[in-house]
Amino acid sequence: MTTGAAGAAGAARTAPDAPDGGPKTVIAAERARIDALDARIIALVRDRMEVSEAIQRVRIESGGRRVHLAREMEILDHYSRELGGAGRDLAMTLLRLCRGH
Template identity: 55%
Template sequence: MNTAPAEPVDDVVSTVAAVTAESVDPRAADSADSADSADPADPAAPGGVLGGRERIDAFDAQIIELIRGRMAVSAEIQAARMADGGRRLDLRRETEVIGRYTRELGRPGTTVAMALLELGRGRV
């Protein structure tokens, strides 16, 4: 059975997990804010509300771009697997993905993984 290498998908998954963890980990935000925030009381300052929202919007744009890339690679893998007579789904692989997200992000990681898997393969 000919399947595409898993590395590009793993890279996307790892990057999404890292970006997501960084954007939700208050410790990561605190350390970044202290270095570049001139006046935290100013809503437009990098550490202020507006600055923070702009940073989150930038993270969201990156995450969406990565997810779209992940979806494209997933479609390629699925097509190759089916062309070789395989099944549309690889439940062992999906379990690995769910486990990785759960380990990295806790219980919400399971939901993130399930959403990513559905985006990549459709509903089951």
């Protein structure tokens, strides 16, 4: 019995042709969905970067630090709870992107 992504990939390769064109058509359609999701994710990350920059600017102008470490820990914990260890890695990447240059 196959499980996970490898099992799904194997199933896609051996699935009988569907009336709409078969596995290649299904794969192409699903890849198009992934591309659309990636475009949305990138747009959301850019929005997040802009919001983070605005917060940092206000914090600095009011005498605070650019980075609020306690807040970053909350974000890391949230992503970790929702997505596991890889979620924490994703949060770290987002935080690096949003810390300003």
